[in-house]
Amino acid sequence: MASRRLILRGLAAAGLASLTAACGYRPLYGGGSRGGAVTAELAKVFVPPIAERWGQIMRNEMEHSIAAAGRNQPKVYTLDVALTRDSSRIGILKDATATRATIQMRANFRLLQGDTVLLQDRMTALAGYDILDNQYSTIVAEEAAEDRAARDLADRLIQRIAAFLAERAGA
Secondary structure (H helix, E strand, O other), rough: OOHHHHHHHHHHHHHHHHHOOOOOOOOOOOOHHHHHHHHHHHHOOOEEEEEHHHHHHHHHHHHHHHHHHHHOOOOOEEEEEEEEEEEEEEEEEEOOOOEEEEEEEEEEEEEEEOOEEEEEEEEEEEEEEEOOHHHHHHHHHHHHHHHHHHHHHHHHHHHHHHHHHHHOOOO
């Protein structure tokens, strides 16, 4: 009985593996011609400075991802990013004081090749923090939330650009 279950589990796993192998998904940055082409194209993206501290954090995060693809590539594309930040207080107590806040960061971006706009889109990231009695702790928590939102936007934006470049390469 136990060996029969083991055989059935093995057959089910093999069937599942064969179904997912033919589903058409390929790794974006993986080996092979497609992954190498995307990595090489991503290395050609220049990100100009972005205003504010959280913009610098976002740019540094994107530059780090692009540098992993190759530093010495000539820059063919420019990624213009306009970043805005809003804050809203939530978790309101009966005495009208807030105990929690949310940072909403929006990135409007354009991928340019010369003067030609190749891709234009927007993304939003949210990050929350606690509002504490100690003002310094609240400021530190707010800055940490801004950092998290900026890094999240940077990661998703690089993934979006890489997916676009892969699609554009005809992969």
